Amino acid sequence: MRDYYLGLMSGTSLDGIDAAIVDLSAPFPTVLAAHTRPFTATLRQAVLDLAHGQAPHEIELLGTLDTRLGEQFAQAVLTLLEHSGIPTTAIRAIGSHGQTVRHRPRGPEPFTLQIGDPNIIAERTGITTVADFRRRDIAAGGQGAPLVPAFHAMCFRNADEDRAVLNLGGMANLTILPADPQTPVSGLDTGPGNVLLDAWIDTHQRKSFDAEGAWAAHGTVIPALLDTLMTDEFFQQPPPKSTGREQFHLGWLEQHLHGTSYAPVDVQATLCALTARSVANAMTTWAPSTKRVLVCGGGAHNTHLLELLRRHLPGTTIESTAVHGLDPDWIEAAAFAWMARETLAGRTANLPSVTGARHPVIMGGIYLAASTQLR
Numbered sequence: 001m002r003d004y005y006l007g008l009m010s011g012t013s014l015d016g017i018d019a020a021i022v023d024l025s026a027p028f029p030t031v032l033a034a035h036t037r038p039f040t041a042t043l044r045q046a047v048l049d050l051a052h053g054q055a056p057h058e059i060e061l062l063g064t065l066d067t068r069l070g071e072q073f074a075q076a077v078l079t080l081l082e083h084s085g086i087p088t089t090a091i092r093a094i095g096s097h098g099q100t101v102r103h104r105p106r107g108p109e110p111f112t113l114q115i116g117d118p119n120i121i122a123e124r125t126g127i128t129t130v131a132d133f134r135r136r137d138i139a140a141g142g143q144g145a146p147l148v149p150a151f152h153a154m155c156f157r158n159a160d161e162d163r164a165v166l167n168l169g170g171m172a173n174l175t176i177l178p179a180d181p182q183t184p185v186s187g188l189d190t191g192p193g194n195v196l197l198d199a200w201i202d203t204h205q206r207k208s209f210d211a212e213g214a215w216a217a218h219g220t221v222i223p224a225l226l227d228t229l230m231t232d233e234f235f236q237q238p239p240p241k242s243t244g245r246e247q248f249h250l251g252w253l254e255q256h257l258h259g260t261s262y263a264p265v266d267v268q269a270t271l272c273a274l275t276a277r278s279v280a281n282a283m284t285t286w287a288p289s290t291k292r293v294l295v296c297g298g299g300a301h302n303t304h305l306l307e308l309l310r311r312h313l314p315g316t317t318i319e320s321t322a323v324h325g326l327d328p329d330w331i332e333a334a335a336f337a338w339m340a341r342e343t344l345a346g347r348t349a350n351l352p353s354v355t356g357a358r359h360p361v362i363m364g365g366i367y368l369a370a371s372t373q374l375r
């Protein structure tokens, strides 16, 4: 039997559920098949209401959404299996990230909450499912995020040059991969990726995202607004740090816009510049010797944003992970497929140098398939 695992990811953008079947037999993973199951507008809105603390009956909504999302994740698996022609029995396990509805990794009672009931996924698919990866890292004193750097390191670390991987999802996160094997991998969330761009274009043009950053490219950056947005204390904090919709959302932007009358297109240009500048600042502060940045996540398709980044980082090559053998759209899902394997093998997969955990941990809970023989 080959080492096939299935990863499920639904990030902060709430654009849909990414599902990928990954062959982990060789040292470098191969994505065999992949599928995105978009959210309906009503489901997306319900998750947003819960995530933003705007729901009147939070526990009711949490419970029902846990079930609804569990069913959606299971459907994404079943559709992918059907389209790919790969039999269920070939999949050793599913790694499901879940949908984050709250992420508060700091403070005396830190927590993070990902929903989409893995019991339902295991039950509907008949495949052992590993889920709830982040909380063990938090229990060990970490941020529970970012978790993908270990996977990035396995795929893209190179002994000849200092590299970084930039994931441009709803938030933007950076994995720093020093060429020197003695130097630990580090990583951090740099701030918003696409979340504000999506929210602003949705408000003004009823579009879910700014394709290729074309609308932003038509505007003019407003320096005063950009400077104000950059004063948010998150940008100055040293790593380890991670963020989410609790911090960067439309309301945050509107506070800064209060009393101004900027043209919407110029605000979009400024938001794109905010992502570029906050990423570039993090790079120059925490990874100044980086020669090459490999970009993944949906923002890898935002040509305008990548152009801005190139202007900020003239000595650095900025290119898609596709150039290095992995499609940028499936890396996060593939990472959770890999994490499922590591958990089932009893191996740790968090990087304390990234999350701040006291030690490496075996992550996640295991929901066995009905056919599993327990020793």
Ligand SMILES: Nc1ncnc2c1ncn2[C@@H]1O[C@H](COP(=O)(O)OP(=O)(O)OP(=O)(O)O)[C@@H](O)[C@H]1O
Binding pocket: 009, 010, 011, 012, 013, 014, 015, 016, 167, 168, 169, 170, 171, 194, 195, 197, 198, 208, 209, 210, 211, 212, 213, 296, 297, 298, 299, 301, 302, 303, 332
């Ligand atoms: N062609 C495109 N041009 C510009 N932006 C795009 C394009 N395609 C996708 N995107 C952006 O990518 C986003 C989705 O990215 P992705 O799925 O990687 O993020 P995510 O689901 O938030 O994941 P995570 O937060 O875990 O990284 C969309 O919301 C959109 O903003």
Ligand SMILES: [Mg+2]
Binding pocket: 010, 011, 013, 014, 015, 016, 018
């Ligand atoms: Mg997504």
